[in-house]
Amino acid sequence: xxxxxxxxxxxxxxxxxxxxxxxxLEAHLGTRPGRARMLWSVxxxxxxxxxxxxxxxxxxxxxxxxxxxxxxxxxxxLPALFDLLGEGTFWTAVSITMRRAVTGYALALVIGSVIGLxxxxxxLLRSAVGSLVTGLQTMPSIAWFPLAILLFGLxxxxxxxxVVLGAAPSIANGLIAGVDHVPPLMLRAGQMIGAKGIxxxxxxxxxxxxxxxxxxLKQGWAFAWRSLMAGELLVIVASRPSIGDRLQFTxxxxxxxxxxxxxxxxxxxGIFVDTVFGRADVTLRRRRGLxxxxx
Amino acid sequence: MTITDxxxxxxxxxxxxxxxxxxxxxxxxxxAVVALxxxxxxxxxxxxxxxxxxxxxxxxxxxxxxxxxxxxxxxEVTVNGxxxxxxxxxxxxxxxxVRDNVALPLRLAGVGRAERHRRADDLLEKxxxxxxxxxxxHELSGGMRQRVALARAxxxxxxxxxxxxPFGALDAMTRDLLHDELEQVWSSTGxxxxxxxxxxxxxxxxxxxxxxxxxxxxxVADEFPVTIARPRRIDSPEVMGLAAAVTDRLRAEVRRxxx
Numbered sequence: 001x002x003x004x005x006x007x008x009x010x011x012x013x014x015x016x017x018x019x020x021x022x023x024x025l026e027a028h029l030g031t032r033p034g035r036a037r038m039l040w041s042v043x044x045x046x047x048x049x050x051x052x053x054x055x056x057x058x059x060x061x062x063x064x065x066x067x068x069x070x071x072x073x074x075x076x077x078l079p080a081l082f083d084l085l086g087e088g089t090f091w092t093a094v095s096i097t098m099r100r101a102v103t104g105y106a107l108a109l110v111i112g113s114v115i116g117l118x119x120x121x122x123x124l125l126r127s128a129v130g131s132l133v134t135g136l137q138t139m140p141s142i143a144w145f146p147l148a149i150l151l152f153g154l155x156x157x158x159x160x161x162x163v164v165l166g167a168a169p170s171i172a173n174g175l176i177a178g179v180d181h182v183p184p185l186m187l188r189a190g191q192m193i194g195a196k197g198i199x200x201x202x203x204x205x206x207x208x209x210x211x212x213x214x215x216x217l218k219q220g221w222a223f224a225w226r227s228l229m230a231g232e233l234l235v236i237v238a239s240r241p242s243i244g245d246r247l248q249f250t251x252x253x254x255x256x257x258x259x260x261x262x263x264x265x266x267x268x269x270g271i272f273v274d275t276v277f278g279r280a281d282v283t284l285r286r287r288r289g290l291x292x293x294x295x
Numbered sequence: 296m297t298i299t300d301x302x303x304x305x306x307x308x309x310x311x312x313x314x315x316x317x318x319x320x321x322x323x324x325x326x327a328v329v330a331l332x333x334x335x336x337x338x339x340x341x342x343x344x345x346x347x348x349x350x351x352x353x354x355x356x357x358x359x360x361x362x363x364x365x366x367x368x369x370x371e372v373t374v375n376g377x378x379x380x381x382x383x384x385x386x387x388x389x390x391x392x393v394r395d396n397v398a399l400p401l402r403l404a405g406v407g408r409a410e411r412h413r414r415a416d417d418l419l420e421k422x423x424x425x426x427x428x429x430x431x432x433h434e435l436s437g438g439m440r441q442r443v444a445l446a447r448a449x450x451x452x453x454x455x456x457x458x459x460x461p462f463g464a465l466d467a468m469t470r471d472l473l474h475d476e477l478e479q480v481w482s483s484t485g486x487x488x489x490x491x492x493x494x495x496x497x498x499x500x501x502x503x504x505x506x507x508x509x510x511x512x513x514x515v516a517d518e519f520p521v522t523i524a525r526p527r528r529i530d531s532p533e534v535m536g537l538a539a540a541v542t543d544r545l546r547a548e549v550r551r552x553x554x
Contacts, residue, residue, distance in 0.1 A: 011526070012479065015423075015472070015475050015476065015479070016423050018472055019423045019472050019476065020423065022436075022438065022468065022469060022472060023423075023424075023436065023438075023439055026436030026437075026438065026439070026469075185382065185384060185386045186386065186388065188364070188382075188386070189382070189386035189387075189388075191364070192362065192364075192379065192380045193379075193399060193400040193403065193447065193450075193451055194400055194403045194404060194451065195399075195403050199403055203388075203399060203402075203403065204388070207388065207390045207391075208388075208390070210390070287389075287390070287431060288389035288390055288431070288433065289389060289431060289432070289433020289434070290389075
């Protein structure tokens, strides 16, 4: 009896060793290059592109196509940009603009998610408003402004209204597409291990939909930012200095140096937030093995 | 038609699964496809049964009926105990770590965090994946993923394990080791296993009884009790001899469709 037990144990150990050996052979993790090297390999093409763009811009200015007070070169705009960065009123404008962006985007996030989830879940709602949501996405947000001004006057609400209408459809669509494309096998596995109703949404459907949803969030941000800039140019709220209304003011005062400097600021903020979403997307996909670990 | 989930009194405690006169048709009228017809099958508690057949024999349909994912058109399915189901793909959730995948059924059942982590780690140990709990599914090989899926199925505290060609996509060497492992888990837990495969040798290697199904419609064509002593090897003469006999019978069935 005792020898039989020992034989069983020996056999089990043997199996464990064989399995461990096979695992070690099959599951090899790729090595990733060092952080500094990765940063450099990402950064240098971007830096090169910026240098090229500045060069082309300066070259156009040098051809004398337009007077320098109308089209100044980087040699004038960059100092104007540094002056701006040292100015207190500029930062007030940036903070008001960013507060609008964050509030508007947060509202769009809530509204877009609720609508997206409702449309994804309820069949009747989908056939009723599903294509309308996509249709709204193609509507240029600036076309909403006349109505917004009529409804709310030259107020913060008018701007918010358009920002939300610009961003919410993309966010809703991202969520709908994500929920639609959950692999049926995942659903079956989820049901099999006892997930149903809200639990199925919380633990299976929504996590599975997340990468597509993040794509929608990213696109939503781009629309929100564009709508906000259009809004700040058109709807100038008294005693609320913003990037947009400052841009409008530079045109009126023929201050092209500062105008272009402000445009650089708008571009940089847009790119920066987009990069944050991009990073989130890549991290998410890498963790799920949806992209090669070395990218 | 009645479906009873847990009715130990009606069945007696020795029977885990009973299908009586079960037929299943998909679609309606003239275009209806009969997947199963008049199936009678009884599986005892703790028994390891393999369902073997060619394509279209309704193997997966039978499992879905037993798992309660589908209902029979005619007949009675009685299942005495909770079921867990494994597929050919591991179907792990890529956003969770290996440990959290195994712990999810426990979480859904309301088990606390510390307790479910402890149990998940124990189960991973059992399928020889101790220490791998922090990894992501995509970092594992196909065989390892199937073992995580097995651990996840065991986490459901089911008495009946249904397996739908779980090792069909694995290479022969990995499959052999997984046979050993499954046998070990089965003999140490007293699970009832219904294992669907088209690999006759695999069936002879693993099961107590092989049930051969015909195709379109699926009916029970024959049954082969497997009395070869355990532990077995897939390349032992006894296993290969039985597999040859079952294969001959299976081929005779397939030939009928060519006529």
